[in-house]
Amino acid sequence: xxxxxxxxxxxxxxxxxxxxxxxxxxxxxxxxxASHNARAKKLGVKGRLTAAAIQARYEYHLNxxxxxxxxxxxxxxxxxxxxxxxxxxQPANIVPACKTCNRSKGAKTLEAWDSYRELxxxxxxx
Numbered sequence: 001x002x003x004x005x006x007x008x009x010x011x012x013x014x015x016x017x018x019x020x021x022x023x024x025x026x027x028x029x030x031x032x033x034a035s036h037n038a039r040a041k042k043l044g045v046k047g048r049l050t051a052a053a054i055q056a057r058y059e060y061h062l063n064x065x066x067x068x069x070x071x072x073x074x075x076x077x078x079x080x081x082x083x084x085x086x087x088x089x090q091p092a093n094i095v096p097a098c099k100t101c102n103r104s105k106g107a108k109t110l111e112a113w114d115s116y117r118e119l120x121x122x123x124x125x126x
Contacts, residue, residue, distance in 0.1 A: 006030040007051050014073050029054045032077050040089035047089030049077070058096045066095035067105065074099060082107035 003010045004027040016023035017031065024031065029051035036049050054077045064071050066078070078097035081087030084107045097105070105113045 004030055004051075012073075027051065028076075036077065036079075036089060040083055043083050045083050045087075045089050047091075047093075049089060049091065049094065053091040054094060057091055057094045061096050063096065065098040065101055067097055067101040070098050072098050076102045078102045078105065080110070082109075085109065 001010050002013055002016055002023060004016075005025040007027065007030050009027070011027050013023060015027045015029070016025075017028060018024075026034075033049040033051050033054055040047060057077065058075055062071075063075065065075065066080070075096040076099060077094050078101075079087045079089070080093050080095050083089065087093050104117070108116065
């Protein structure tokens, strides 16, 4: 167990990114919210995320990847409608995604990504 220096919550070690030989001082939720907020501000997008809002979205989706429905401890917040495509940084636009889905989706729309998965990867979101 480790305590996040930003939100002061005690969490399992897997919630802290590896940093050199140790772990980051801030939990993944706090780190992700800070980077998402910075990117949104740079793009002039409205909305501000907090670690609590990200955690609430994970819990709302039962800690499953929104796209493949896999249960994993390594979820990442994803903008369902990408910031680059005009999506907001509001909590309602944030969904939990496993690393594989988040990386392959990128800034694609859900429809474009579904087509990509069917054509290139040979499987459906189902």
